[in-house]
Amino acid sequence: MARFSVPEAAARLGVVAQRVRQRIQDGSLPAERVGGQWIIDEKDLARISDSNAPGRPLSERSAWALVAAAEDDAVLLHSLSAPDRSRARARLRKLAAAHHDDSRESLRLLSVFMRNRAARRCYLVAQCDLKDLRNDPRIRLSGLSHPESGLASGDVVEGYLSVDDLDDVMQDYLLRDVDRDRANVFLHVVSPDIEESLPLLGHAWNSLLMAADLSEHEGPRERHRAMELLDDLAQQAQAQAPRARRDRSEGRNE
Numbered sequence: 001m002a003r004f005s006v007p008e009a010a011a012r013l014g015v016v017a018q019r020v021r022q023r024i025q026d027g028s029l030p031a032e033r034v035g036g037q038w039i040i041d042e043k044d045l046a047r048i049s050d051s052n053a054p055g056r057p058l059s060e061r062s063a064w065a066l067v068a069a070a071e072d073d074a075v076l077l078h079s080l081s082a083p084d085r086s087r088a089r090a091r092l093r094k095l096a097a098a099h100h101d102d103s104r105e106s107l108r109l110l111s112v113f114m115r116n117r118a119a120r121r122c123y124l125v126a127q128c129d130l131k132d133l134r135n136d137p138r139i140r141l142s143g144l145s146h147p148e149s150g151l152a153s154g155d156v157v158e159g160y161l162s163v164d165d166l167d168d169v170m171q172d173y174l175l176r177d178v179d180r181d182r183a184n185v186f187l188h189v190v191s192p193d194i195e196e197s198l199p200l201l202g203h204a205w206n207s208l209l210m211a212a213d214l215s216e217h218e219g220p221r222e223r224h225r226a227m228e229l230l231d232d233l234a235q236q237a238q239a240q241a242p243r244a245r246r247d248r249s250e251g252r253n254e
Helices: 006-013 017-025 042-051 060-071 082-101 103-114 127-134 163-173 192-197 207-215 220-239 241-253
Strands: 003-005 032-034 037-041 119-124 157-162 185-190
Touching: 003 006, 003 042, 006 017, 006 037, 006 042, 017 037, 037 042, 060 082, 060 103, 060 192, 060 207, 082 103, 082 220, 103 207, 103 220, 119 163, 127 157, 127 163, 157 163, 163 185, 207 220
Parallel strands: 157 185
Antiparallel strands: 003 037, 032 037, 119 185
């Protein structure tokens, strides 16, 4: 199987080399350090190419607006303008429709919509520190660490935290940056602007976030659970349809 350097991978993907390095750092593109450079397998590069489905990733703020729509929480939704609520619910319906037509396509669309919700960082921590890290109040458990995922494991910690807390958490637990396959800690790092403007970190266990988190692990159990959660979201989007029509009307009147 062919293997590529970072510049070669960037050329094949049609992006700059820095973007490839970012994907390696956040764990979304497996790579092996050989000598002084990263080397990427052809199969992993093909997967990344396939995941770049048509559609532009949402901004961080728009991704969290979509989370608010999936939460269907009146307080959270009314922190958004009527046009933002309408757009978020329209995207939720689009995701639901894609899931109805092709569950694999819905996972690709989920990746496009939610890719920029946070910076995914992969770390390794000593087994004896996993419990304390899991109970650290700076981390809002999600994905594999939340009981509602049905996949919670004592061998992994996954959650959301503010970028302002990242350095302290890394130092407190001696977290080491590693590639995704070696990691036992997955942290989704959120910017202060999002934490301050949208009080959503307390809702980091909602179905949309959990589906996005689990789909990034790419194991069969995680992807199956992500599809189950998208099933729930599809039913929820259908139930929200009357309210969405009202929001569109409000958006036109603002």
